[in-house]
Amino acid sequence: MSIALKADKISKYFYTPEKFKVLSEVSFEVQQGEFVSVIGKSGSGKSTMLYILSTMDTDYTGSLVLNDQPITGSSVNRLAAFRNEHLGFVFQFHYLLPDFTCLQNVMIPALRLNRISAAEIEHNAYEKLKTLGLGDQALKTASRISGGQQQRVAIARALINEPAIIMGDEPTGNLDSRNTAVVFDIFKQLAAEHNKTIITVTHDNDFAAKSDRIIEMKDGVIISHDRKPHEL
Amino acid sequence: MWKYSVASLQPINSLKRINMKTGINTRIAYTYMVSKVKSTLVAALGVTFGIGMFIFMNSLITGTNDYSEKTMLSATPHIRLYNDNRVSNNDMLNRYAGHRTLNLISNPQLVPQDNRIINPDAVAAKLRKRKEVVALSKQVTANIIYNKGNVQENGTIFGVNIAEQDKMFDITSNMIAGKTQSIADNPNNILIGIGLSHKLNLKMGDYVRITTSTGLTRTLQVSGIFKTTIKNVDETKTYVSLPVVQQLLQKDRAYITDIYVNVKNYNLATEIGNSMAQQTGFTSESWQQSNEQSLAGKKIRDIIANSVIFTILLVAGFGIYNILNMVIYEKIKEIAILKATGFQGSDVVSIFIQQALLIGFVGSAMGLVVGWLVSYLLSKLYLGLGNVTYLPMTFLPKHYIQGAVFGLLTSFFAGYIPARKASKVDPVEIIRG
Numbered sequence: 181m182s183i184a185l186k187a188d189k190i191s192k193y194f195y196t197p198e199k200f201k202v203l204s205e206v207s208f209e210v211q212q213g214e215f216v217s218v219i220g221k222s223g224s225g226k227s228t229m230l231y232i233l234s235t236m237d238t239d240y241t242g243s244l245v246l247n248d249q250p251i252t253g254s255s256v257n258r259l260a261a262f263r264n265e266h267l268g269f270v271f272q273f274h275y276l277l278p279d280f281t282c283l284q285n286v287m288i289p290a291l292r293l294n295r296i297s298a299a300e301i302e303h304n305a306y307e308k309l310k311t312l313g314l315g316d317q318a319l320k321t322a323s324r325i326s327g328g329q330q331q332r333v334a335i336a337r338a339l340i341n342e343p344a345i346i347m348g349d350e351p352t353g354n355l356d357s358r359n360t361a362v363v364f365d366i367f368k369q370l371a372a373e374h375n376k377t378i379i380t381v382t383h384d385n386d387f388a389a390k391s392d393r394i395i396e397m398k399d400g401v402i403i404s405h406d407r408k409p410h411e412l
Numbered sequence: 413m414w415k416y417s418v419a420s421l422q423p424i425n426s427l428k429r430i431n432m433k434t435g436i437n438t439r440i441a442y443t444y445m446v447s448k449v450k451s452t453l454v455a456a457l458g459v460t461f462g463i464g465m466f467i468f469m470n471s472l473i474t475g476t477n478d479y480s481e482k483t484m485l486s487a488t489p490h491i492r493l494y495n496d497n498r499v500s501n502n503d504m505l506n507r508y509a510g511h512r513t514l515n516l517i518s519n520p521q522l523v524p525q526d527n528r529i530i531n532p533d534a535v536a537a538k539l540r541k542r543k544e545v546v547a548l549s550k551q552v553t554a555n556i557i558y559n560k561g562n563v564q565e566n567g568t569i570f571g572v573n574i575a576e577q578d579k580m581f582d583i584t585s586n587m588i589a590g591k592t593q594s595i596a597d598n599p600n601n602i603l604i605g606i607g608l609s610h611k612l613n614l615k616m617g618d619y620v621r622i623t624t625s626t627g628l629t630r631t632l633q634v635s636g637i638f639k640t641t642i643k644n645v646d647e648t649k650t651y652v653s654l655p656v657v658q659q660l661l662q663k664d665r666a667y668i669t670d671i672y673v674n675v676k677n678y679n680l681a682t683e684i685g686n687s688m689a690q691q692t693g694f695t696s697e698s699w700q701q702s703n704e705q706s707l708a709g710k711k712i713r714d715i716i717a718n719s720v721i722f723t724i725l726l727v728a729g730f731g732i733y734n735i736l737n738m739v740i741y742e743k744i745k746e747i748a749i750l751k752a753t754g755f756q757g758s759d760v761v762s763i764f765i766q767q768a769l770l771i772g773f774v775g776s777a778m779g780l781v782v783g784w785l786v787s788y789l790l791s792k793l794y795l796g797l798g799n800v801t802y803l804p805m806t807f808l809p810k811h812y813i814q815g816a817v818f819g820l821l822t823s824f825f826a827g828y829i830p831a832r833k834a835s836k837v838d839p840v841e842i843i844r845g
Contacts, residue, residue: 231843256756257758262754265754275749279443288436291439
């Protein structure tokens with residue numbers, strides 16, 4: 181098994197309102213195909229760490245390797261291209277573009293990547309929506325479907341470029357228990373059957389308990405790399 | 413909004429053929445615009461009025477300038493060559509005193525001369541050989557007094573070869589009675605202006621007595637009346653054949669005071685005139701030099717028009733800037749997510765610049781129509797002052813092209829500032845809230 185993510189001594193400071201070390205030499209690895217949950221109390225630095233791993237936050241020290249590619253120090257444009265091709269994101273809020281249909285929302289990252297024809301992208305996007313049980317919602321405007329459906333469209337969007345790594349920031353934080361279960365099953369399946377690496381930050385201990393591995397953080401350090409679900 | 417089903421993929425495919433990456437940015441820009449169609453239209457209307465005004469102002473100013481140039485050139489030749497009085501020089505003194513001493517004239521005076529063009533036919537022949545000359549007319553002018561009964565009026569009588577003069581000034585088209593050719597046919601005939609005809613109550617066939625400064629008089633018969641609409645010309649200028657004035661001045665048949673020349677490109681009259689002056693040794697005066705105050709008027713009109721246009725375009729630019737700022741403020745989360753999914757800063761700039769250009773394009777297109785419409789309607793506005801019957805208006809493609817270019821440029825710059833701002837959005841800050 182190859183390593184999908186390798187973080188080495190990542191530290192970060194917040195400067196407002198006063199200088200504060202939010203992450204302190206965090207190091208860990210994630211294998212390809214692993215489903216990892218990151219838990220911890222508010223202010224433990226877990227979200228901050230996720231945004232560093234997501235390549236969107238570049239203001240840190242230490243080094244980050246994703247998919248065997250060194251990330252730290254790359255240009256903003258190269259990072260954008262990397263995210264486009266190799267990373268998928270699911271946030272607490274769906275952040276769909278409300279003026280577009282679900283299908284168009286899913287297609288947008290692939291149109292940006294511009295690797296296959298628009299017709300193929302459209303086909304793939306439709307397949308993704310169908311797999312997530314949204315085939316009949318494809319042509320509805322994104323603002324006109326339910327919250328659970330919106331989150332599944334967001335997942336389809338995260339998957340459209342077949343990224344190796346999917347990152348979630350409280351992906352079920354805004355969903356009821358039924359939709360939470362649906363999203364969890366999707367993640368589980370992606371990791372098990374499609375060998376995707378999944379890293380999600382979550383407050384939901386039940387959700388975390390069912391994942392492959394739990395990383396627990398406290399005050400900017402990892403206090404447990406492999407907490408057993410039953411200990412929760 | 414573009415709608416398509418999974419089965420019909422034509423709209424995407426056609427976009428793809430242009431460039432798919434530009435395609436997605438364009439489609440996002442387009443969708444954003446359409447979702448705010450009202451404010452888009454308001455911003456576009458700003459450009460429309462700017463460009464419409466630009467076209468109308470330019471058409472009117474060019475029309476006015478053309479009109480005033482035409483008026484100037486109907487009374488002034490492109491170039492006038494004449495023999496000016498000269499300041500006395502050392503030539504004669506040197507000949508008398510020789511070069512043993514340094515000869516200076518302490519207070520040189522103008523030497524009054526016989527202001528004739530020496531050997532006018534040879535000079536005229538020489539000038540006619542120049543390629544740029546299209547018309548040439550020899551003149552003898554004299555300041556005289558017109559008398560009818562006890563009423564007197566001052567004026568200038570022009571002895572001309574009427575065929576040459578007509579070719580230059582198209583007097584025939586200004587005639588309201590009689591024929592220009594009549595003065596060549598009969599040396600007792602005279603062409604007068606409408607103003608003089610009113611002042612002295614002269615009608616066709618009436619006699620008018622003219623008196624020169626030396627007291628010589630002659631009686632001539634009115635054989636034609638012209639109306640140039642330039643009051644000063646119509647009240648003072650009269651035409652007779654060359655020998656009449658030569659006799660009045662008691663000069664020989666070779667006495668010519670001025671040579672008028674028209675050239676192909678009248679904008680170069682000053683330069684060509686200077687070259688003619690060097691060639692012939694006489695003094696030249698171009699129409700620009702004799703109409704400097706009118707040319708100043710033209711410059712001032714241009715400045716006024718340009719400041720008005722600039723102001724309107726600036727306001728239109730602020731309109732676009734405003735709407736884009738609003739769109740960006742509203743869409744900031746979407747910009748953040750686009751950046752999170754791999755859109756670069758340049759893509760975001762492209763999206764919003766394209767929105768601005770879309771507004772500019774729609775606005776400019778409408779502006780061309782509005783500009784033409786306003787110009788057309790106002791070109792039907794009756795003024796009836798002097799010989800300006802209708803508002804002078806031009807319809808030059810140049811102005812419409814310039815208008816469209818200015819419209820798009822304004823939109824581009826007005827869009828660039830908010831677009832830059834949008835491209836700098838930090839997705840982490842927005843998404844984490």
